[in-house]
Amino acid sequence: MTQLIVKRLLSGLLAxxxxxxxxxxxxxxxPGDAIxxxxxxxxxxxxxxxxxxxxxxxxxPILEQYADWASGIVRLDFGxxxxxxxxxxxxxxxxLPVTLELSFLAIALSLAFGPIVGMLSAIRRGKPxxxxxxxxxxxxxxxxxxxxxxxxxxxxxxxxGYSVPIGYxxxxxxxxxxxxxxxxxxxxxxxxxxxxxxxxxxxxxxxVLGTDYIRTVRAxxxxxxxxxxxxxxxxxxxxxxxxxxxxxxxxxxxxxxxEAMFSLPGLGSQVFEAVRTRDYPLIQAAALVYGAMFILVxxxxxxxxGWIDPRIRAS
Amino acid sequence: MDxxxxxxxxxxxxxxxxxxxTEFATRHGQVAAVSDVSFDVRPGETVALVGESGSxxxxxxxxxxxxxxxTGSIAGGEVIFExxxxxxxxxxxxxxxxxxxxxxxxxxxxxCLDPLFTVEHQLAEMLHLHRDITDAEARTRALELLRxxxxxxxxxxxxxxxxxxxxxxxxxVMIAMALAxxxxxxxxxxxxxxxxxxxxxxxLDLLRTxxxxxxxxxxxxxxxxxxxxxxxxxxxxxxxxxxxxxxxVREVLKTPQxxxxxxxxxxxxxxxxMTGQRLEAIDGSVPSLFNMPHACRFAPRCKHAFDRCTVxxxxxxxxxxxxxxxxxxxxxxxxxxxxPAEVST
Numbered sequence: 066m067t068q069l070i071v072k073r074l075l076s077g078l079l080a081x082x083x084x085x086x087x088x089x090x091x092x093x094x095x096p097g098d099a100i101x102x103x104x105x106x107x108x109x110x111x112x113x114x115x116x117x118x119x120x121x122x123x124x125x126p127i128l129e130q131y132a133d134w135a136s137g138i139v140r141l142d143f144g145x146x147x148x149x150x151x152x153x154x155x156x157x158x159x160x161l162p163v164t165l166e167l168s169f170l171a172i173a174l175s176l177a178f179g180p181i182v183g184m185l186s187a188i189r190r191g192k193p194x195x196x197x198x199x200x201x202x203x204x205x206x207x208x209x210x211x212x213x214x215x216x217x218x219x220x221x222x223x224x225x226g227y228s229v230p231i232g233y234x235x236x237x238x239x240x241x242x243x244x245x246x247x248x249x250x251x252x253x254x255x256x257x258x259x260x261x262x263x264x265x266x267x268x269x270x271x272x273v274l275g276t277d278y279i280r281t282v283r284a285x286x287x288x289x290x291x292x293x294x295x296x297x298x299x300x301x302x303x304x305x306x307x308x309x310x311x312x313x314x315x316x317x318x319x320x321x322x323x324e325a326m327f328s329l330p331g332l333g334s335q336v337f338e339a340v341r342t343r344d345y346p347l348i349q350a351a352a353l354v355y356g357a358m359f360i361l362v363x364x365x366x367x368x369x370x371g372w373i374d375p376r377i378r379a380s
Numbered sequence: 381m382d383x384x385x386x387x388x389x390x391x392x393x394x395x396x397x398x399x400x401x402t403e404f405a406t407r408h409g410q411v412a413a414v415s416d417v418s419f420d421v422r423p424g425e426t427v428a429l430v431g432e433s434g435s436x437x438x439x440x441x442x443x444x445x446x447x448x449x450x451t452g453s454i455a456g457g458e459v460i461f462e463x464x465x466x467x468x469x470x471x472x473x474x475x476x477x478x479x480x481x482x483x484x485x486x487x488x489x490x491x492c493l494d495p496l497f498t499v500e501h502q503l504a505e506m507l508h509l510h511r512d513i514t515d516a517e518a519r520t521r522a523l524e525l526l527r528x529x530x531x532x533x534x535x536x537x538x539x540x541x542x543x544x545x546x547x548x549x550x551x552x553v554m555i556a557m558a559l560a561x562x563x564x565x566x567x568x569x570x571x572x573x574x575x576x577x578x579x580x581x582x583x584l585d586l587l588r589t590x591x592x593x594x595x596x597x598x599x600x601x602x603x604x605x606x607x608x609x610x611x612x613x614x615x616x617x618x619x620x621x622x623x624x625x626x627x628x629v630r631e632v633l634k635t636p637q638x639x640x641x642x643x644x645x646x647x648x649x650x651x652x653x654m655t656g657q658r659l660e661a662i663d664g665s666v667p668s669l670f671n672m673p674h675a676c677r678f679a680p681r682c683k684h685a686f687d688r689c690t691v692x693x694x695x696x697x698x699x700x701x702x703x704x705x706x707x708x709x710x711x712x713x714x715x716x717x718x719x720p721a722e723v724s725t
Contacts, residue, residue, distance in 0.1 A: 275449075277491040283447060284486075285506045285557070286479035288472075296494050374496060375541040 066371045066378050073367055077360035084356045085138070085349060089131055092345050101343075121147060134349065143350035148342045153350045156335060161354060163331035164320055166236065168358070170251040171316055172309070175259035180305060182259070183266025184298050188289075190271060198263070205260030210319045213253040214326045221249075233330050250323035257319075258312045265308045270301035303374055310366035314359050393420040394462060394564050394597045395444070401456035402436075402443045411669045412455065413439045417623050418696075419616045421565065426591065426598040428612035428629070430605060430644075434666045436621040437601045441567050444599075445484055446474045462564065480510045483558035487570040489550035493542035499526070499553055500538040506560045525556040529586060548579035555586060562594045569601045584611055605648050609633060614702065617641050620667055620677040623696075627703035637697075637705035639685075640678045676707070684709060 101114075118124045122133065137144055143153035186198040221227045229249060234242040273279060274297050282296050321333035328334075332351055339347040371378040402414040414436040421427045429437045442448045444459050446469070459467040461482065466474065478484075486492045493502060503525060504518035513521070519538065526534035529552040542550055551571060558566055568587065572580040588611060591598050600611055608615050608629060616626040617638065625638040636642040646660040664681040673679055679689040686708075694708045 277486060277488065278494040280447060281486065281492045281554070281557075282494065282505075284445060284478055284484045286475045286477070286509050287505070288475055296497075299496050300494070375498075376495060376543050379543075 069367060069371075069377075070364060073360075073364050077357075077364065080360060081353055081356050085135070085353050086131075088349055088352045089134065089345075090127070092343070092348055093127060093130075095343070134346070138353070144346035146339075146344055146347050148339070148344045148347075153346045156347060157332065157350055157354055160330060160332040160335050162235075163233070163329050164317075164324065164333055165358075167247055167251055167320055167324065167329065167331060168254070168313070168316055170247055171254035171320075172258065172313065172362075174251055174255035175262060175312075176309065178255075179259035179262030180266045180298075180302065183263040183305075184270055184293065184301070186263065186267040187270035187274065187297075187301075188293055199267070202260040202263045205256045206264070208256065210253045210257060211322045211326060213256055214250060214323050217249050217253065218326075229327065231328070233328065246327065246329065250320075250327045250329065253323055254316050254319045258309065258316055261312055262305050262309060265305045266301055269304045270297055273297045273300045276300075299373065303370065306366050306369055306373070310363040313362045317355050317358060392422055393460075394423050395421040395599065396460040397440070397444065397457070398460065399457035400440065400443060400454065400459060400467070402439050402448065402452060403455040405451045408670060410455070412621060413452070413669060414443065414621045417457070417618070417621075419623060419626055421597045421599050423564065423597055424591070424595050425614065426588075426600055426612045428608040428615045429599060429601045429618060430603065430608055430615055431618035432603060432644075432666055434620075435618040437603075437618050438569055439621075440618070441484070441569050441599065441601050445478060445482060445567065446471070447484070476510070479506055479558075479563070480561050481563050482565045482567065483561070483563040484567040484569065485551070485554045485558050485571050488574040489547055489554050489571075490542075490574070492554055493550055495542055498539050498541060499545075503538075503553070503557055503560065506557050510561055521560070522556075525560055526553070529553075529556040529559075529590070530582075531556070546579075547575050548583060551575060551579075551583050552586070555583070555590065559590055559594055559596065563596055565599065566591065566596045567599045567601070570603070571600075572607065573602070573604075580607075587611070605633065605644060617644070620672065621669070622677060622706060624678065624707070625705040627699070631703060637699060637703075637710040638678075638707045639682045639709070641705075643681075643683075 115124070122130060125133075134144065141154065143157070145152050146156060149156065182198055182202065186195045186202075189195045189198075218229070229246055230242045233246060236243040270293075274293075279292060279297055282292050287296075320331060321337055323329075324331040324333035325337050332354065336348060336351045338344075339351065396418075397420075398418050400414055400417040401412055403410045403412045417436070417440055419427065419429075429440060431437045439448070439452070442452075443454050444461075444466075446466075448454075454467050457467060458465045461477070466477065469477075493499075497505075500519060500522050503522035504515065507513055507518045507521055523534055523538060526537055531537050531549060531552050537545070537549070537553075542553070545553065554571075566587075571587065572583050575583060584607065587598065590596075598611075600607075602608060612629050614627065615629045615632050617624055617632070617640065619640050625632060625636065625641045627637075632641060633645065636645060640662075643660070643662045647662055649659060662681055667673055667677060667680065673690070675691050675693045676682070676685070676689045679685040682689065688708055692708075694706050694711075696704050696706045697710045697712060698704050699710060699712060
């Protein structure tokens with residue numbers, strides 16, 4: 066197990082390096098850099114613009130820029146923002162907690178509902194409630210999360226006159242306001258992950274219910290509730306875990322839009338802004354952070370495997 | 381005409397199956413996997429239920445336990461267990477019988493234990509389900525049970541998972557679990573088929589010893605007549621969903637009254653090897669459930685079949701105590717009776 070985790074960590078680091086490198090070159094092949102965009106309408110002379118770019122190193126050979134940047138990362142120095150007067154690390158440290166809170170709230174919500182809904186659906190297979198739950202999960206899977214966000218904002222205000230408090234409050238400043246601001250985008254994000262896990266749990270549970278070891282439990286005289294909750298559900302969670310790990314990537318992508326939509330000062334809305342202004346160091350660092358989050362979550366999934374499945378724990 | 385089997389000596393039997401009919405819902409309608417199956421199992425006795433795959437022996441066993449898959453159900457007959465008919469018993473009452481009074485072990489022990497729970501947990505679960513005991517008591521009892529079934533290093537095995545056990549050890553765990561509450565009937569569905577030959581013998585030994593000790597009767601489902609000879613007191617031979625012959629093992633194996641039983645004996649590798657004969661395969665195959673011959677079900681494959689066999693279903697002929705056969709040739713009253721089959725022994 067430890068070996069597995071170490072292996073995952075190493076391959077994660079390699080993946081991060083590849084992500085960073087790829088993004089570095091891709092961003093620089095997009096026409097226009099930060100200065101072009103900021104100064105386009107400022108009327109500054111070409112000479113002055115070139116000077117500024119020289120100062121910022123934007124005119125250095127690209128490999129040299131890459132080497133500078135990569136050597137900085139090792140020291141956790143992501144450079145300074147090209148747009149804001151702040152170091153990239155500071156921006157990320159300020160913005161990341163919001164994104165973390167949002168994405169983990171979303172994952173927690175989807176895990177609170179997805180597997181249970183899937184289990185109920187499997188137990189009531191073929192009954193009307195199963196049909197409703199299945200249709201529900203297809204709907205949840207197919208509605209884009211930003212649309213859910215828009216619909217929630219619109220109809221909560223239309224029908225209930227409710228609108229999300231304006232002005233972001235951190236959780237420890239005002240938990241109640243913070244939760245109100247977080248819960249709607251979290252629900253929007255959780256819907257598709259929850260629906261995907263529900264569907265996966267259902268099919269995996271149906272498979273497990275047909276196995277010999279479930280028949281053994283039944284032959285012992287156990288009742289259906291015990292069969293379903295203790296034996297079948299636990300066994301059916303194994304493939305669901307993998308899915309959650311993979312879905313987390315999509316969820317992170319969703320935070321970018323939903324943070325912007327709900328005016329949450331998270332990393333996502335910052336990245337949204339940074340791409341527009343070609344703030345290379347910030348984009349690159351944010352991509353690394355997203356990559357690291359994804360990898361960490363998947364390592365957590367591996368740990369959870371080991372916790373559930375003794376066969377994996379042993380190997 | 382069809383009496384459906386044994387005479388009514390049900391009072392002393394722990395299990396009496398009477399004209400059991402089990403049907404499955406299929407795309408082509410209801411189909412009977414088992415029809416008119418009757419036999420008795422008496423206390424302490426081992427009865428073998430023998431037949432090819434598809435003969436309905438496992439369905440019979442699962443019907444008794446109410447463990448059929450959801451498409452299957454008992455459509456007729458009685459399953460009298462300890463004096464009461466449990467064929468249509470409510471699930472709640474059935475649960476209290478399962479494990480406690482009737483236990484079952486299955487064919488492939490490698491898939492029968494839950495991979496995510498320890499051996500102790502699964503043994504203790506059986507105890508907790510039917511007895512009001514503490515975890516510590518359950519653990520002590522589980523250890524006793526493991527030792528009793530000859531599990532090497534039993535104490536350490538308590539905390540292991542099934543993937544660490546060999547096939548034989550897994551079956552030992554299953555047996556320990558099944559006999560934990562001293563049931564009066566143990567149904568063993570091909571319990572050694574998936575095991576190595578050497579392990580098979582050990583498991584059979586174990587089953588016999590434990591059954592003797594606990595006084596449990598065994599319904600032993602198998603396709604292996606060698607195992608029947610070794611294990612059983614009486615044998616019930618099934619073909620295409622019916623019992624075609626039954627009686628004491630020695631008698632049935634020595635003088636089979638049904639051509640199918642005789643053919644089965646002749647197709648046994650052991651028998652042929654001993655007598656230096658060629659192994660005789662039974663021509664043809666078991667008829668499909670959807671296309672059952674309406675008279676004698678074995679007639680199309682039977683070397684001794686004559687015109688009556690394809691016209692009129694043969695009744696079950698009683699041939700002395702505990703012995704009967706479903707064949708026209710075994711009718712003791714008919715003058716044209718011929719000796720059915722010469723068994724090469």
